[in-house]
Amino acid sequence: MDLKDYRQQIDTIDQELVRLFGQRMQVASDIAAYKKQNGLPVYDPARERDKLQEVSQLAEPAMRGYTERLYGMLFELSRTAQRQQSPEDAALLMKIQDAVKNTPPLFPQKALVAYQGVEGANSQSAAEKLFKTPNIMHFSSFDGVFSAIDQGLCQYGVLPLENSTAGSVNRIYDLMMQHNFYVVRSTRLKIDHCLLANRGVQLKDIKEIISHEQALTQCEGFIKSLGNVKVTAVENTALAAKAVFESGRQDVAALSSRQCAELYDLDIIKASVQDSGSNFTRFICISRKLEIYPGADKTSMMMVLPHRPGSLYMALGRFWALGINLNKLESRPLAGSDFEFMFYFDLDTSVYGEEFTRLFADIRSMCSEFRYLGSYTEVV
Numbered sequence: 065m066d067l068k069d070y071r072q073q074i075d076t077i078d079q080e081l082v083r084l085f086g087q088r089m090q091v092a093s094d095i096a097a098y099k100k101q102n103g104l105p106v107y108d109p110a111r112e113r114d115k116l117q118e119v120s121q122l123a124e125p126a127m128r129g130y131t132e133r134l135y136g137m138l139f140e141l142s143r144t145a146q147r148q149q150s151p152e153d154a155a156l157l158m159k160i161q162d163a164v165k166n167t168p169p170l171f172p173q174k175a176l177v178a179y180q181g182v183e184g185a186n187s188q189s190a191a192e193k194l195f196k197t198p199n200i201m202h203f204s205s206f207d208g209v210f211s212a213i214d215q216g217l218c219q220y221g222v223l224p225l226e227n228s229t230a231g232s233v234n235r236i237y238d239l240m241m242q243h244n245f246y247v248v249r250s251t252r253l254k255i256d257h258c259l260l261a262n263r264g265v266q267l268k269d270i271k272e273i274i275s276h277e278q279a280l281t282q283c284e285g286f287i288k289s290l291g292n293v294k295v296t297a298v299e300n301t302a303l304a305a306k307a308v309f310e311s312g313r314q315d316v317a318a319l320s321s322r323q324c325a326e327l328y329d330l331d332i333i334k335a336s337v338q339d340s341g342s343n344f345t346r347f348i349c350i351s352r353k354l355e356i357y358p359g360a361d362k363t364s365m366m367m368v369l370p371h372r373p374g375s376l377y378m379a380l381g382r383f384w385a386l387g388i389n390l391n392k393l394e395s396r397p398l399a400g401s402d403f404e405f406m407f408y409f410d411l412d413t414s415v416y417g418e419e420f421t422r423l424f425a426d427i428r429s430m431c432s433e434f435r436y437l438g439s440y441t442e443v444v
Contacts (some may be wrong), residue, residue, distance in 0.1 A: 096146035178218040185302035190347035249439035277320035368433035
């Protein structure tokens with residue numbers, strides 16, 4: 065036999081596999097109809113365990129691991145086909161469809177926007193990238209931004225979510241569990257940290273560096289190269305520059321932006337001191353009202369999953385079965401709980417696609433809490 069003969073054998077086997085797969089999925093559909101008629105749940109873990117053990121024993125020892133993984137995928141595909149929308153999911157989809165229909169075709173150019181920090185903060189630069197002429201409200205904390213949206217003081221808020229070097233801003237994810245909001249847009253901003261000091265200060269004079277904790281992490285290598293220098297964390301990089309200016313000290317410097325050097329009349333002692341030249345921070349724009357602008361191709365959601373084996377796998381398997389790419393997975397512990405976690409997901413899925421509609425079918429059955437955070441586009 066040559067390669068052509070082997071390939072013909074594979075083709076013949078594949079034809080039979082496809083036919084049998086179609087039959088199996090049809091039977092799964094019939095089972096779904098029976099379960100719905102008799103008020104039975106879609107997921108029957110005991111049945112799946114027994115079935116997995118049965119097919120594993122049917123396989124040759126060398127093939128048992130492969131067989132178990134194959135049938136694990138088949139079970140998830142069957143569950144996906146069987147699931148029906150709950151009343152809560154149908155109501156959510158209707159709300160999303162109304163937002164798609166009623167949201168204006170263009171993202172607003174002017175708006176009252178909240179952010180954490182003082183004049184010159186990176187969040188302000190992100191707001192100016194998202195909005196042509198934002199009316200800015202400064203808050204001293206991230207909690208203040210969320211509260212301003214909750215209470216209707218501002219229409220939008222801009223918050224840093226993650227950095228390509230230092231990772232996630234954990235405080236934001238913790239606050240997400242405490243406030244009501246929707247993500248309506250996101251953007252990525254290149255962050256360029258400079259060492260700023262009062263006029264006439266030289267690098268050898270600096271005994272203390274102040275900045276936001278993430279900026280300090282992003283410039284860790286540079287800071288270590290300075291030797292025995294005190295490091296102090298403050299709320300944000302713009303506040304660090306302002307503090308250096310107001311102190312008048314000749315032995316302190318801030319890690320901040322070129323914009324802040326000009327704004328607070330500081331010298332740039334050394335430019336671009338971050339450890340990575342590709343240093344980006346992702347910002348989200350939040351709103352109290354659900355708004356879905358044309359072209360929305362990203363979706364964010366949060367789930368609280370029970371602390372038992374397979375909980376996260378069930379959620380990830382749902383995305384896989386629908387062909388949805390997962391861009392971001394973040395977990396945060398729930399305060400006062402017994403090892404329960406909130407999981408945050410960023411998904412690549414168009415709000416107009418069929419898989420988006422099917423995503424919400426019976427999704428609450430796999431988690432103890434579920435929140436849809438919005439569908440949006442990312443400004444480059």
